[in-house]
Amino acid sequence: KAGVTQTPRYLIKTRGQQVTLSCSPISGHRSVSWYQQTPGQGLQFLFEYFSETQRNKGNFPGRFSGRQFSNSRSEMNVSTLELGDSALYLCASSELDRVYFGPGTRLTVT
């Protein structure tokens, strides 16, 4: 099976813009989670989707949102970008007791 894919891999945006990141889970996986990794805060949980429903949400402002489609692909959106949003955004897909992370999207906000 193909692994978790994330697009784009790298992205540069300016403050105030919005961005949409995409994650395609492993075929058959219904759960998709998103994480933000920064040097200052380490890895932090954003949200988890299961069968198109948000099942869990971390402590991030409302500028961060996500959704999951019927084919389990997921997108996360960040509006009104701030410099502090520069990070590696990781997506993970899971089914039963297996969790797999994608390669991440490196977002730089200037």
Add this chain to the structure above:
Amino acid sequence: DQQVKQNSPSLSVQEGRISILNCDYTNSMFDYFLWYKKYPAEGPTFLISISSIKDKNEDGRFTVFLNKSAKHLSLHIVPSQPGDSAVYFCAALDSNYQLIWGAGTKLIIKP
């Protein structure tokens, strides 16, 4: 050799009291730790996590404590409720973003 260990296969706690689930790890390079909850016939659901640069993370009734010098983390559930009865897995994320799982602890909340 198990890198993430949950030494208690099961734990029984009275409803309303505190549940403490323990997890030990051997690799000091782990960046991130996660706790998952699993009901029978369902996949694990994410519960709470902690970055290796912190020592405590709290979310409602759930608090995770990390003691890096002891390579130990614990999940506290206060107060325990019947719906908390499940298997709890501790997992560590290595530098390659691979999750290393513990064997799980079955938590039983007694009414």
